[in-house]
Amino acid sequence: MIVDDEEAILLAIDTTLQMAGFNNIITCQDSRRVMDILSGQAIDVMLLDLNMPYIDGERLLDTVTREIPDVPIIIVTGAMDVETAVRCIKSGAFDYIVKPVEEDRLITAINRAISFQELKRENLALKQHILADTLEKPEAFRDIITNNKKMLLIFQYIESIARTSQPVLIRGETGVGKELIANTLHTLSGLKGNFIAVNVAGLDDNVFSDTLFGHVRGAFTGAERVRSGLIEQAAGGTLFMDEIGDLNHASQVKLLRLLQEGEYLPLGQDEPKQTNARIVAATNQNLAELQKAGKFRKDLNYRLRTHRIYIPPLRERLDDIPLLADHFLDEAAHSLKKKKPTPPKELFTLLKNYAFPGNIRELKSMIFDAVSRHKSGILSLEVFRFHIGPEHTSENPSCGEQNADDASPVIFSGKRLPTIKEATELVVAEAMKRADGNQSVAAKMLGISQQALSKRLKKRGQNSG
Incomplete structure (x- = not known):
């Protein structure tokens, strides 16, 4: 939800967000209507101007944080006033952005706020699952043969994170069924797109890029027609990448961009393409140890492990x-x-x-x-x-x-x-x-x-x- 009294700013921010892949955007030019709108519509993030007629942004910030405390509010204002910024943060604002708004800064702030919301929902759902000690959709796990208590807790966790859009990292030894877990996660997600699996072990950077991102005609010798990559085939669904610990450094950089910006470049193309596929990765290696050895990027490790699942070996x-x-x-x-x-x-x-x-x-x-x-x-x-x-x-x-x-x-x-x-x-x-x-x-x-x-x-x- 964007709240600003200037129509031109509402239109500019709305357009920027839609081009970045955000949807279900509500704009409000009259601050007096905000609470009525919120009473009938749940929102994930609010962008709020401070200097507005009728009800100014600071008063509205106090009201919203008091009555709907779960909504993260990002202040977007033309006044670069340190005292005001500090006061807003103390009153519960999630972030503070100064106009004119930098597109990257705005999108980063919104993505952080959405991630924060999803983690809060996940924690709540996980607590409810553990307290209930039951599964909402046990039929989704019918292909996983187990009666083990550790596995039941993992199933409860999977149900609690299934509908978030954040990356998931599945760890476990060879042969424990990591792809089966990933497929179950996709089934529970409700995503309409396909489940696409790829083993990235041993792929050099060119093969990795071509396999995942595809290429345009003439990108290299023999590229006689456009080829869509697996990320495009997984649109609206899940891309599962196995053996992620074996990915080379050049490919790690490209994967990081995919996770951070939701963007990728087909070989031979200058303009990036957007994706809404959910990323699930798996490894039988310890990424923290690979990170210490300089074989795996620290920032990529943090991005991949927003949600972590460890599958115990059969001996346990x-x-x-x-x-x-x-x-x-x-x-x-x-x-x-x-x-x-x-x-x-x-x-x-x-x-x-x-x-x-x-x-x-x-x-x-x-x-x-x-x-x-x-x-x-x-x-x-x-x-x-x-x-x-x-x-x-x-x-x-x-x-x-x-x-x-x-x-x-x-x-x-x-x-x-x-x-x-x-x-x-x-x-x-x-x-x-x-x-x-x-x-x-x-x-x-x-x-x-x-x-x-x-x-x-x-x-x-x-x-x-």
């Missing part, structure tokens, strides 16, 4: 393994046109004691491989054991062992070294604990046969008796 979601395994058994059987095999009871114990460096994608591959080899009866464990290998069966850091960075295991923490017999008993007891009492799985962890483990357990039982 052990309760999801039976659900996921059952789902992939169904999927594999259907895909391979086989009857769904019955998994052995030892399977889930074996899988829960594996670190899964490839996460959900790795679990899916293991199950598809096992089903493809399956003939009849109960599903064999051999494919899983071969894939995991004896050296990996107890690598899961969430299963109770010490951190890998520690110098020595727990059994060496006392002043006296344990005897070989004592150490062996401790290791056997720990293996049986992690295997939920399953001797076959525990023996695999220890690198011995089940018969050898059974003898040790019997001997220990006799000794204790």
Whole structure:
């Protein structure tokens, strides 16, 4: 909403904002009508002149901030008076701009105010979601197989930020389902445009620019016709960029401009084009560490992480393994046109004691491989054991062992070294604990046969008796 008694200024600001991509603009030349308009119309930002007849801007500022405190008000005035500016800021003004208005300064101020509003809405929505402990649209998450509490909190957060236009950064290890989360975010956003995904790893700057921004005819040798880029295909929708941590410096500068100004330049074109696509990025790297190493721009990192989602690895979601395994058994059987095999009871114990460096994608591959080899009866464990290998069966850091960075295991923490017999008993007891009492799985962890483990357990039982 623009409030100014001069019609020429109203028209000039209105035109400037529309050309910058803003819409739903309300202009008001009579300050007496402002409160009536606000009573029937919600607004995101107000631009307010100070020197006006009837009700001056300072009085109107006090009234609006008192009655509708959530509306950020940007003062736009011809008077460069420091005392007045300080007084307005103390009264609740969001910003203070002096006429004649610089276009970039005005647009930057409005974008800041809108971002501020969206963050406030997000915080409120997130609090309501957490308090309610429910999902408004659980059907949007039907493709994500989970019953994990951490994932439920992430779903609540996704619902709270889905309708904001700000960038979203999704972090997580390879194979945790970052693109699936991005697609769900797009579904919940209500955006009418398409979901367009691109992996930017390994793209040099020219290929990146051509892929995302397109080119005009004659931009380079072989460019015989206009080609629209992915950002244009994502108009009114979502552009998802995976492996953003691998983006080179030149491309980072162009992406920053896209995020800051909503502008991009197709190759060979002098005039920038505007976009309203929402940007969602993903990485399996720590951007803060890349930033410290000089490999990622600090300003781009801050722009991308307005909203942040971290997807935990599968080893931190052990309760999801039976659900996921059952789902992939169904999927594999259907895909391979086989009857769904019955998994052995030892399977889930074996899988829960594996670190899964490839996460959900790795679990899916293991199950598809096992089903493809399956003939009849109960599903064999051999494919899983071969894939995991004896050296990996107890690598899961969430299963109770010490951190890998520690110098020595727990059994060496006392002043006296344990005897070989004592150490062996401790290791056997720990293996049986992690295997939920399953001797076959525990023996695999220890690198011995089940018969050898059974003898040790019997001997220990006799000794204790």
